[in-house]
Amino acid sequence: MNTSAASRASWSRGQLTAAIGIAVAVIGVVFAFNSAWYGHWYALFRLVHVSVAVFWVGGGLLLTVLGIKLERSDDPNEIVTLARWAAWTGERIFAPAGGIVFAMGIAMMINTDWGWGKFWVVVGLIGYAMTMVTGIAFLSPQARRIAELGESKGPTAPETLAAIRKIMLVARFDVAVLLVVVADMVTKPFS
Ligand code: HEM
Numbered sequence: 001m002n003t004s005a006a007s008r009a010s011w012s013r014g015q016l017t018a019a020i021g022i023a024v025a026v027i028g029v030v031f032a033f034n035s036a037w038y039g040h041w042y043a044l045f046r047l048v049h050v051s052v053a054v055f056w057v058g059g060g061l062l063l064t065v066l067g068i069k070l071e072r073s074d075d076p077n078e079i080v081t082l083a084r085w086a087a088w089t090g091e092r093i094f095a096p097a098g099g100i101v102f103a104m105g106i107a108m109m110i111n112t113d114w115g116w117g118k119f120w121v122v123v124g125l126i127g128y129a130m131t132m133v134t135g136i137a138f139l140s141p142q143a144r145r146i147a148e149l150g151e152s153k154g155p156t157a158p159e160t161l162a163a164i165r166k167i168m169l170v171a172r173f174d175v176a177v178l179l180v181v182v183a184d185m186v187t188k189p190f191s
Contacts, residue, residue: 042111049104056097057182059089060175067168076156083164086171087143095135102128119190127181134174142167 028051032043063086070079105124109116116122146167149160 039111042108045104045107045111049101049108052097052100052104053182056094056101057175057178059094059097060171060178063089064168064172064175067171071165071168076161079161079164080150080155083143083146083167086168087146090135090139090143090171098128098131098135118188120184120188123184124181127177127184130177131174134170134177138170139167139174142170 028047029044032038032047033040035043037043038046063082066082067079067086070082073079105128109121114121116125142163146160146163149157149163153159
């Protein structure tokens with residue numbers, strides 16, 4: 001009885017969340033197609049590019065701040081839990097988000113005649129390539145290694161905690177690259 005009441009409550013919360021998301025998306029589309037500054041499709045690509053970039057970079061920054069805080073915590077289980085969530089977020093959320101940001105950036109470029117040689121465009125492309133390579137070559141395999149170490153040696157064993165500290169340091173550089181790309185996109189230097 002209680003279980004079905006709880007599932008009914010959570011279903012209606014899910015519907016409310018979906019309704020909020022749809023309302024924000026509809027407002028965004030209405031704004032984009034009524035922009036006096038940009039062409040309709042360009043405005044839509046720009047909106048998606050910037051919104052998803054905010055989500056991606058903001059999420060990375062939040063994980064960084066929590067990592068710095070938890071590195072000083074007395075309870076190693078807390079950083080192990082954060083590392084687990086960071087690995088999940090990186091693969092399931094940030095990787096596709098990065099793909100959307102990249103695709104929308106390319107879509108905008110195709111809709112302009114700015115050319116691909118401008119400094120800020122080159123920095124954007126290099127920054128995106130750097131974060132993709134870091135993710136594929138280091139962050140993903142290291143996250144899997146941490147999961148294996150957690151199984152074999154224990155989540156709070158010194159080897160596991162050392163591997164977690166290493167991944168968090170590299171992730172910090174990764175977020176720094178993203179912030180440099182944001183500064184580059186917003187200021188468009190030397191262009
Ligand atoms: C590393 C990932 C990236 C992030 C975090 C990012 C972030 C941003 C942000 C915050 C803006 C808004 C700038 C403003 O309104 O002043 C922007 C605009 C833009 N970005 Fe990116 N970007 C990324 C990658 C790319 C790539 C790879 C391209 C394609 C070459 C690209 C093309 C553009 C274009 C064309 C604009 C619109 C410029 C304008 O209309 O003034 N971005 N980006």
